[in-house]
Amino acid sequence: MIISGFKPDDQIFSDLTSIRAFLPVGHLSFDNYTAVFDRVPFGTFIMNSVIISVCTVVLGVIVNSMAAFALARLTFRGKTVILSIIIATLIVPFETLALPLLWWVNKLPWLDANGFSFGWLDTYQVQILPFVANAFSIYLFYQFFDSIPKELDEAATVDGAGWFHIYRKIVMPLSGPAIATVSILTFLPAWNSYLWPLMVVQSENLRPAMVGIDxxxxxxxxxxxxxxxxxxxxxxxxxxxxxxxxxxxNSIASSGVKG
Structure with a gap:
């Protein structure tokens, strides 16, 4: 892919049948790279993808870690059933949810410059908020939190700390590998999102990088x-x-040992 970006189209096809397709040989130039900026608003697309991906990652880490903390550290009836239901949602493909989700986001209210309006289509939030909560991220955090000794909670409780203080000051600082893993696994689908933005975004200034391929x-x-x-x-x-x-x-290794 990288090498082909430096070659003209006719040379790309002529090199396909040999090892030359992988080698920087022939007529090489930056013409294709400069032409990209003339053909599409590349900076706008990249900035949109960065905003969407970063917001999804940050909100996802907060929401999913808090949900996992409640399931892993708190004691209440039915938490095993709740965790099982969350994990079970992983078998549902997004294509099954796309049309119902599209209908719902078009009915949701939003506070705009003129007051409340209905419909999230053609906005940033419609590309971010539906993907903040993630079952796999909750499960990863749950596995990692469950491996942290609960004696730390007891010691903090004796000192007068509440559950949110334990989550913020004790559990999360020890969960760097889990946070890094969830960040990567959340960033990738957010950055590679194509079908959903194609359905809900019409304005060019709100389109992410993947839609720019079209x-x-x-x-x-x-x-x-x-x-x-x-x-x-x-x-x-x-x-x-x-x-x-x-x-x-490190997170994958520790999860493997835990499992």
Whole structure:
């Protein structure tokens, strides 16, 4: 993909049948990369994806960790059933929920400049809020929280700490690997979201990066520009994984031992 972004379309196809497709040989230039900025508002698309992904990650970490904390540390009747129901929702594909979700978000009220209005379509919140709560993230936090000794809770309770204080000051500071893992696994689908924004967003200034790929498929497909565009929108994902790689691996390793 990266190498093809430096080649003209005719050379991309001529190199497909040989190892040259993976090598930086032939006529190489930055024409495709510069053409991307002329063809689409690349900066707007990237900024929208960053806003949507970061907000989804931050809210997701808060909401899912609090739900997992209640299931892992608090004692109340029926929490095993609740956890089972949450995990069971993982078998439901998003395509099954897309149309009902589209109907509901179009009926929800929102406070705008003119007062209350109905319908979340063509907004940032419709791309963020439906994906904050996540069953898999809750389960990952639950597994990690359950491995933290409960004696810490008892010691904090003796000192007069409440549950929220225990969550904020004790459990969360010890959960760096889990936070890193959930951040990565939340960021990826948020960044790669294509179907949902295509359904709910009409304004170009609100579209995320993945929807921008469609601009290169209109009329004659510009494969070199498409490869260049795909290479550039992959960089933030690689940067995030590299930044959290150590914590991500530690979390997976500890979860494996726990299981």
């Amino acid at each position: 601009y290169f498929k209109q009329l004659n497909v510009s494969w070199g520009q498409l490869m260049a565009y795909a290479s550039m929108i992959t960089i933030p994902v690689l940067a995030l994984f590299i930044a959290f790689q150590r914590a991500f691996i």
